[in-house]
Amino acid sequence: MREPTLPTFQGFGLGLRPPHYQDFLAGEPQVDFVEVISENFMVRGGRPLHVLDAVRERYPVAMHGVSMSIGSADGVKLDYLKRLKQLADRVRPLWVSDHLCWTGVEGFNSHDLLPLPYTEDTLKTVCANIDRVQDVLERPLVLENPSSYLTFADDEMTEWGFLSEMCARTGCYLLLDINNIYVSGTNHGFSPEAYIAGVPAERVRQVHLAGHSAGRGLLIDTHDTPVPDPVWALYELASRRLGQVAVMIERDDDIPPLGELLSELEIARARANGVRGRGLAA
């Protein structure tokens, strides 16, 4: 079944992280939306859901998961999907997203975002899993491009070619992580610019901006630093192609005071407006 169109949302937001709960409960941080890690709120009760309900009264919320394992060859787990749908029915989110990856197989869960070979065989598995997810959730799925540190001998297509075909076959949407494009491009020697030119822009509903660290011969997607210049440059390039999208600064470690992230978000807003301004002038 072809999924219905997912409405766009234009705005600038932040991830809702525990060090900032009180800021969001006590004040009115100037963000257009917040993103929550779905699994942190797929709980029975207590403070997490109390906070989420209060925040949801003030802000649109995007749900972003890490455990769907859309690329698992043995399928997506129904008990997980039912819990996810319960949360989505409660939150009424802008959308539900996860990552193009697998996290485990046959009862093992690595709690890491593991890479997939980009082959027709994988595409069939991923698309079948997406169809099932969209049926159970009764809403379109949004998938994020991952950072990766490996490629496979059997790779038959580029990551952006895989994403394009995946969207065409399932009607799903994309969360474009600009930092992940930069990290994987550097690690695997592909052109981030070609990636941005190659994704189906009309399917992109959200953008992540984040920082990374240098490991031994590889960039690592650590989400613990401000957005670096090369990622800002790619973001400007992407902004020229994308329509209305929700843009977010994603910080998961060494989380600074909220004010610092709000300042960084203003940079994202200014850079997007600058690109639009130049586009109009041209």
Added chain:
Amino acid sequence: MSLLDLQRGFRDYILSGAPEIGPRLGGDPAAGLAVYHHAYRAQLFAGLRDTFEKTWAWLGDEGFDAAARRHVEAHPPSSWTLGDYGEDFPATLNTLYPDDPEVAELAWLDWTLRRAFDGPNAEAISPEALAAVDWDTAVLTLVPTLKVGEVATNCAAIWGAIAEDQTPPAAEPLPQAAAIRVWRQTLSPQYRTIEAAEHHALSLVLAGEPFGGVCTTLSEGMDEAQASQLIGGLLASWIQDGLVCGAE
């Protein structure tokens, strides 16, 4: 190789360093493989440190990390949520520290308080509802986050001191067997050391015994005034602590 076989091979590499996946990878995969091998363990260590924060403080970095390493290598996670990881960590600590029972008891307390933190909601019984209860026949419903565990050491005092950034007392056995009840009152996880009589009473209530029957059992061997004082005191503390959410 099918995707399923490839994922099995990748899993085996992460868990045990099995090299069969190597030929399926592109370029020079050594550095990339090392990233995934490390990230799996780092994530689980971080999860254990987060859940068992007071146990970590008690053991120190070296002791805790050694125990975490042993646990992670022996217990690959299966749940979709990292929050479920570590339920059997107290058992691992019990094996590693057979002469220091406070270690596993601290870990049990850490784990159970964390479970109470985001466990199911339940409304404490209202004063109006209390007034209408027939106490002889009523069966009490206690909040679903309530858990009771037997302890042999002063783990609760150690936990409390660490939580308040004070120097914890030396571990020592309790003069007599006791238990700790853990629950959540509104949004706040709580714990309290309880004596044998309360432990017995809670066990009966949790087994569905009507309150009249609980009173009869507890009163055995006591005079009426003693029994009345004991039972009245227990019920009052349960109500005050928000443990009772129904009495019908």
